[in-house]
Amino acid sequence: MEDEQLENLDIETIHERILGMQKLEALFNQKGYLICQSSGERIYDFKDIVTIFIPLSPERDQVMAVHSDHATTFVQSCLRTMK
Numbered sequence: 001m002e003d004e005q006l007e008n009l010d011i012e013t014i015h016e017r018i019l020g021m022q023k024l025e026a027l028f029n030q031k032g033y034l035i036c037q038s039s040g041e042r043i044y045d046f047k048d049i050v051t052i053f054i055p056l057s058p059e060r061d062q063v064m065a066v067h068s069d070h071a072t073t074f075v076q077s078c079l080r081t082m083k
Contacts, residue, residue, distance in 0.1 A: 020063035021051050038070035054078060
C-alpha cells in the first residue's frame with residue numbers, strides 16, 4: 001500500500017514538500033523558534049518539531065510545524081474534521 005501512495009505523489013509534489021520543510025527550517029533559523037500549530041507555544045528545539053502536510057488539493061499541501069508532544073493528537077483532530 002505504501003508503494004501505491006508513493007506512486008500517487010508526483011515529483012512536483014515531493015519537490016514542494018521539500019521546499020516547505022526548507023522554508024520552515026529557514027524561518028526557525030531566522031527567529032530561533034517556530035510556533036506549534038496545535039498548542040500555540042514556541043518551539044525552541046528544532047528536533048522537537050514535526051512537519052505535517054495537510055492536503056489542500058491534489059497539487060498543494062499546507063505545511064505546519066507541530067511540537068512532537070502534540071503531533072499525534074493534532075493529526076487525529078485534523079482527521080476527525082475531514083470525516
